[in-house]
Amino acid sequence: MANDERIESQINKLEEKFKNSGQDLSSYLDGLLYQKYLTYWDYIHLDTLLSIQVPRTHFPDEEIFIMYHQITELYFKLILHEQKQIVDDRSQDLAFFIEKIRRINSYFKALISSFSIMIRGMEREQFLRYRMALLPASGFQSAQYRMIEIYATPLENLVHQSERDSFSKENNIEELFEHIYWKKGATDLSTGEKTLTLKQFEFRYTPRLLRISNQVKSSTIYHKYLQLPKKLRENEELISALKDMDMNANVNWPLMHMGSAYRYLAKENKEVEATGGTNWKDFLPPSFQKIIFFPTLYSEEELDNWGKQWVDHIFNPENRK
Ligand code: HEM
Numbered sequence: 624m625a626n627d628e629r630i631e632s633q634i635n636k637l638e639e640k641f642k643n644s645g646q647d648l649s650s651y652l653d654g655l656l657y658q659k660y661l662t663y664w665d666y667i668h669l670d671t672l673l674s675i676q677v678p679r680t681h682f683p684d685e686e687i688f689i690m691y692h693q694i695t696e697l698y699f700k701l702i703l704h705e706q707k708q709i710v711d712d713r714s715q716d717l718a719f720f721i722e723k724i725r726r727i728n729s730y731f732k733a734l735i736s737s738f739s740i741m742i743r744g745m746e747r748e749q750f751l752r753y754r755m756a757l758l759p760a761s762g763f764q765s766a767q768y769r770m771i772e773i774y775a776t777p778l779e780n781l782v783h784q785s786e787r788d789s790f791s792k793e794n795n796i797e798e799l800f801e802h803i804y805w806k807k808g809a810t811d812l813s814t815g816e817k818t819l820t821l822k823q824f825e826f827r828y829t830p831r832l833l834r835i836s837n838q839v840k841s842s843t844i845y846h847k848y849l850q851l852p853k854k855l856r857e858n859e860e861l862i863s864a865l866k867d868m869d870m871n872a873n874v875n876w877p878l879m880h881m882g883s884a885y886r887y888l889a890k891e892n893k894e895v896e897a898t899g900g901t902n903w904k905d906f907l908p909p910s911f912q913k914i915i916f917f918p919t920l921y922s923e924e925e926l927d928n929w930g931k932q933w934v935d936h937i938f939n940p941e942n943r944k
Pocket of ligand 1: 691696741742762763768805880887897898899901902903
C-alpha cells in the first residue's frame with residue numbers, strides 16, 4: 624500500500640473509532656499536534672522511583688537494605704499480577720495456566736538468586752546499628768507477601784501447623800484468618816499478647832486481606848488446579864511447575880531469607896533480637912511452618928521432609944562465613 628493510501632485508511636479507521644464514541648476526530652488530531660514527545664524518564668516515572676530511597680541513618684549500607692526491599696516488593700507485584708490472572712481465568716486453558724506459573728517461578732528465581740545482595744552485600748556492623756532506627760518495622764509487615772499466600776492456597780492451608788488438623792474449609796474465613804501461622808509467630812504464647820509489629824500490621828491491612836480472602840475463597844490457584852478436568856490435572860508439566868512454585872515460595876526463598884537472619888542476627892553465639900520481635904529461629908525455618916500451597920501433589924514422605932534441607936544449608940560452614 625502506498626504511503627498516502629495507508630494514511631487515508633488510518634484516518635478512516637480513526638474517524639470510525641471516534642464516531643462510535645461520539646467524539647470528534649479533528650479535536651483529537653489537534654491534541655496529537657500539541658502533545659509533547661514521550662520520554663523514557665517520564666514513562667517509567669524515573670525521578671519518582673529514584674527519589675524514594677530515604678535512609679533513616681548515616682550508614683551507607685542502609686540504602687542497600689531499602690533498595691533491595693523495594694526491588695523485592697516490585698517482584699512481589701509481578702507475582703501477584705500473574706496470580707490474579709489465574710484466579711480470574713475461566714477458560715481452563717492448560718497452556719495459559721502453565722505459562723503464568725512459569726512466569727511466577729522466574730520471578731521467584733530472580734529473587735532467590737539475588738538474595739546474596741542481602742546476605743553478603745552489607746557490613747554487619749553497619750546493619751546492627753542502622754536496624755535500631757527501624758524498630759519496630761519488619762519485612763514481616765509485607766502485605767504483598769501475605770497476598771501471594773492468600774491467592775495461592777485456601778486459608779486452611781495457612782493455619783499454623785500446630786492447629787491445622789483442627790481446621791477445614793468448613794470454618795469461616797474470619798476464623799481461619801485469625802489462626803493464620805504468622806499471627807501465632809508474632810504472639811507471646813504465654814500471655815497471648817501480640818507484638819506491636821503485628822498489631823500495627825493488623826490495623827493497617829486486616830480489612831484488605833480479609834476482603835481478598837473472601838473474594839478468592841473458592842478460586843485460589845490451588846482451587847483452579849483442582850477444578851481442572853482430570854486429564855489436565857494429571858499434566859506433568861503443570862504439576863512440575865506448581866511444585867516448583869511451592870518450593871520457590873515456601874522453601875527456597877524462605878531459606879535464603881533465613882540465611883540473612885543467621886548472618887546478621889546469630890553470629891558468635893550471641894543472638895540479636897529481631898526488629899519484628901518474633902522468636903525468629905522458630906518462626907523462619909520452612910520445616911517448622913510447613914506452609915504448602917498444593918499439598919495433594921506430594922507423597923507422605925515429601926510432606927514429612929518439607930524444607931528439611933535448611934538444616935544442611937544453615938549448618939554448612941560455607942553459608943555461615
Ligand atoms: C538482612 C536482611 C534481613 C534480615 C536480617 C531479616 C530478618 C527477618 C526476621 C528476623 C524476620 C522475622 C520477623 C521479625 O521478628 O522481625 C523476618 C521476617 C520477614 N522478612 Fe526479613 N529480613 C531481611 C531481609 C528481608 C527482605 C529483603 C525482605 C523482602 C521483602 C524480607 C521480608 C520478610 C518477610 C516477608 C518476612 C515474614 C516471613 C514469614 O512470615 O514467613 N526480609 N525477616
